[in-house]
Amino acid sequence: MHEKEIEEKIQKLPEDLRREVLDYVDFLLSKYRGKENLRGKFRFDWEGGLSEIREEFTSGELQHKALEWR
Structure with a gap:
């Protein structure tokens, strides 16, 4: 697709920035792999993360509170 263009631009970068590009590519690959596994x-x-406030609020009250916080 854009491999040639990417390669040409990377060649223009100093060595330290090329390392950053590689690190970023690794980050993107790991991020994509993580999402692919969850798809x-x-x-x-x-689940159960709010169990300690079960007696204080109903689910409806929590929904209203969440809308206020947005």
Whole structure:
């Protein structure tokens, strides 16, 4: 796709900035891989996170509070 253009621009950079480009590419690859693994799957690791305030608020009250905070 744009490989040639990317390569030409990277060649114009000093060595230290080329290392930054590589680090950023690694970051993007790891970020993409992470999202790819979660695609189509629901995670409920947050479940029970508000259990300590269960007696203080109803779910409706929490929804209203969340809208106020936005």
